[in-house]
Amino acid sequence: MPTGKRYRSFRKEVYFTEAEYNFINKKVEQSPFNNFQNFARIMLITGEAKIVDYSELKKLNGQINRLGNNINQIVKLAHYFDEISNEDIQEIKQTVNYMKELVEAALKENKREERKNWQNGLYETLPGAQDETFKSTE
Numbered sequence: 553m554p555t556g557k558r559y560r561s562f563r564k565e566v567y568f569t570e571a572e573y574n575f576i577n578k579k580v581e582q583s584p585f586n587n588f589q590n591f592a593r594i595m596l597i598t599g600e601a602k603i604v605d606y607s608e609l610k611k612l613n614g615q616i617n618r619l620g621n622n623i624n625q626i627v628k629l630a631h632y633f634d635e636i637s638n639e640d641i642q643e644i645k646q647t648v649n650y651m652k653e654l655v656e657a658a659l660k661e662n663k664r665e666e667r668k669n670w671q672n673g674l675y676e677t678l679p680g681a682q683d684e685t686f687k688s689t690e
Contacts, residue, residue, distance in 0.1 A: 584666030
C-alpha cells in the first residue's frame with residue numbers, strides 16, 4: 553500500500569495488552585530511539601536493540617534542576633535583604649541554565665549518535681541493504 557511521498561510505504565499494526573504496552577514503552581525510553589516505530593523496525597530487522605544506560609546523565613540533570621531551585625531560594629533571601637544585585641541574579645540564573653543545556657545537549661547527542669550507528673550498522677551488515685533502505689539520513 554504505497555502512499556505519496558512516504559519513504560517507508562508499508563504499514564503493520566500490532567496490538568498489546570496494557571502490561572505489554574507499558575513494558576515496551578519502558579524499553580523504548582531506555583533505547584537510543586526516539587519513538588516506537590524506529591525501535592520496533594530495528595528490533596524486527598536485527599532481532600535486538602542495544603539498551604544504553606543514560607541514567608547518570610539524567611541523574612545529573614535532576615541534580616542541576618535541584619541546584620537551580622536552591623539558588624532561586626538563596627536569591628530570594630538575598631534580594632529580600634538587598635544583599636545581591638539584579639546583575640548577579642541574572643548571571644547565576646544564566647550559569648544554571650547553561651549547565652542544564654549542556655547536560656540536555658549531551659544526552660540528545662548521545663542518543664542521536666547511537667541511532668545513527670545502529671542505522672549505519674544495518675546498512676553495512678544486512679544483506680541487500682546497500683540499496684539505501686537503512687542508511688541514516690541524520
